[in-house]
Amino acid sequence: MIVNEPDLCDLNVDEVYGGSRNGNASDDPLPRLLSVDNGAGFRHLGKRPEVRTLKLLALKTNFSDINWPDSLDRESGIFIYYGDKRSPGDLHQTPRQGNLMLRNLFDEAHNHSKSEHFPPILLFGNTGIYRDLRFLGLAVPGAENLGSDDDLVAVWRTTEDDIRFQNYKATFTVLDVPVISRAWIQDMQAGNAVGSAHAPKPWLDWVSGRKFSPLRSQPTKNIRSKSQQLPDTDELRAYVKLVYTFYKDDPYLFERCAMELAKLFLVNIREYEITRPWRDGGRDAIGLYRIGHGAGAIDVEFAMEAKCYGTNVAVGVKALSRLISRLRHRQFGILVTTSYLDSQAYQELVQDGHPVVIISGGDLALKLKRKFGSLDKVRIWLERI
Structure with missing residues (x-):
């Protein structure tokens, strides 16, 4: 089912959220859904790139870029995301400061004391139909089996002209939260994600003690066609x-x-x-x-x-x-x-x-x-x- 009134609804894992059918940027459902900006893979509400001034983040992937293969392992709940550096130069000098935000998010995650403020990270994937998006879940930086040297790494790539450069490869965990309530989204937008009475327990457990509760889904069929x-x-x-x-x-x-x-x-x-x-x-x-x-x-x-x-x-x-x-x-x-x-x-x-x-x-x-x-x-x- 496609939800066509995104500004009124909850977010359910793997449900599709649709926009208009004008064939342009106005089709994007995320601005109505979360009040974030449009036109980028790494969306934000609040002031970037500092963690303390970000209210929420939306990560959008199309899963189709072979050079930057974002991936979601539904069995383990692990999401791999590549940053927005696509050419030689300073790793953190990108037009929308996506890599700076990644660095700051993971720096805060590596601080194991309770975070008084942390922006919820909501994952979305393209469906291939207009600009409709599938909600993939609520994510947090890192994974229970990775240390601080392994969850955010700078990887080398080579341009078509054989010039080397670096980009971030980030590992996130999708938490066992099936529904993001509209009430909590409204509290996020007000800058009160951590203090909200509607914040889900698995997310609060991570914010307060870096406890990972992955959303694991066992396949019903292992036979590949x-x-x-x-x-x-x-x-x-x-x-x-x-x-x-x-x-x-x-x-x-x-x-x-x-x-x-x-x-x-x-x-x-x-x-x-x-x-x-x-x-x-x-x-x-x-x-x-x-x-x-x-x-x-x-x-x-x-x-x-x-x-x-x-x-x-x-x-x-x-x-x-x-x-x-x-x-x-x-x-x-x-x-x-x-x-x-x-x-x-x-x-x-x-x-x-x-x-x-x-x-x-x-x-x-x-x-x-x-x-x-x-x-x-x-x-x-x-x-x-």
Whole structure:
């Protein structure tokens, strides 16, 4: 359902809030919904960039910028947001002071004493229909498993002209608050978010003691369709095509590439061995994956199967069963493919609870784009392998 009277309603998680249909900036529902400004991803009410003078913030993302891949993990309640620096220069010199606000918010969050004032942060995502927005939840800076050195980090990027610059990558937690009442929104607008009788308890618990209560949502279906496993744009399809073309005439060489790809996803792979073609026994590689840190860590064995297929050729039941049948007790499997796992094989995998990680063509494309940027840099990486 689309709510078309935003200035009168509560905010419900995952509900869509619509504006007008004029085809211009007036379609934006956020000014009516929250009295914030329009036209930017990082909206504010109050005086920026200081925390004490901000009344509320609205973070809006379209989730479609491959170079700056904002993401919401609904299972963990973690939201990743990239700042507004898009070119070389001072990290904090941006037109709307978005990165300054990020820095100040996280500085305040790292102060574990009670905050007498803190602006609520409301997350919204584009729906692709006019300027309608989906409310994603109430967020706070940081996460329960991250320290102050990890929740706001400056990451390096490279322009098309090969010039390096930095931008912020911020980690937020979406709190277990299903509804933001209109009464609390009115108190936010008056600058009384913390003292309001309508402020939700999980948010107050964080403000007073930095206690995280994430909104976690378990998926009802873990079986990804063909379209969910493959790249969904021509740009991303080019990355998979590059890898496939590079190795299609020698699938055994792809096994080493597949292990390097797996290491991009599973960074704690410690050591591995590519098995000989005539002795692999259903496993193209075996290795160790480290869980934990220091003297208390353990190494878990894994086996990997690699399939360099065109995107119109599925990995079927036979290939998956071959890998599963070779997994020993306390091992897990990794299937790396430039294609996808067909529906029957995926269904059997999930229903039977086999410990196999699926890395499909769409997964590879996104990772390579985010890691290396241009196709030329991916090609250099492949040649080095």
